[in-house]
Amino acid sequence: MIVQKFGGIAMQNHQNRQLVMQRIQQAINIHQKVLVVVSAMGRRGKPYATDTLLDLLPSTENSIETDLLSACGELISSSVLSSELKANGVSSTLLYGRNAGIITNDSYGNALIKKVDLSSIHLAFEDFQCIIVPGFQGVSESTNNFTTLGRGGSDLTAVVYGHYLKADMVEFYKDVPGIMTSNPLTNKDAQLIPFMNYEQLHEKIDEPVEIIQKRAATFAALHQVPLHIRSLYQDSKGTFVSI
DSSP: OEEEEEOHHHHSSHHHHHHHHHHHHHHHHHHSOEEEEEOOSSSBTBTTSHHHHHTTSSOOSSSHHHHHHHHHHHHHHHHHHHHHHHHTTOOEEEOOGGGGOEEEOSOTTSOOEEEEOOHHHHHHHTTOSEEEEESSEEEETTTOOEEEOOTTHHHHHHHHHHHHTTOSOEEEEESSSSSBSSOTTTOTTOOBOOEEOHHHHHHHHTSSSOOSOHHHHHHHHHHTOOEEEEESSSOOOOEEEOO
16 A cells, blocks of 8 residues: 655645546555545645634634644545545545544644554555545544644654555655755756655755655654655656665
8 A cells, every 4th residue: 555645736726636636546556555645725825725724813822723723724625635536436535533543642733643543544445445634633632632743744644654554655746856956946957866865855854945844754764664755747756765
């Protein structure tokens, strides 16, 4: 099986989600089972982006209210994608909240994962080839409230599932061909890096172009989770990250 993660740009409109569904079907054809982690749709200014939702609150200090509202963006994305997949005849279902199995402490805004319960996921895979889960969020072990895993937390969600499900790899779909030698938006001579190890990935983390959340990269290195950073729009091979 494989884990795929699609960010806000991939989810922001129907045209891009058509490409997302193509990538999911390709993964099913090759790996039989796929768990899909999605971010909220778009970025600040888009109606369902996390920052847009948080602008509704008088205060964005981390709290039960901010985490509940923040979680809504990914819930919307996962609901829409799951419905579109079913409409296109893809064997899929949606899991969220405690059924998604990410159990955390009570640190709103930057929760720590305490355990991962895969029982509902394994059960769902008996009947479906594709499971959609909202990224960036978990459920407090003590209160059952929604919690969030810090900015970029959907990346961590994907890598954690990749480890616990023993996935062949975790694929991250971007608007660039993969990890580049420099920013391709400002340097037309930027080259794709086809392979790198976890240490080299960490060296690229703090560059202006976001590659992957630092917590996710650290977790991947600790547990040797194979990563594949690739383009949503092109069939290029992208960048593979491993030991």
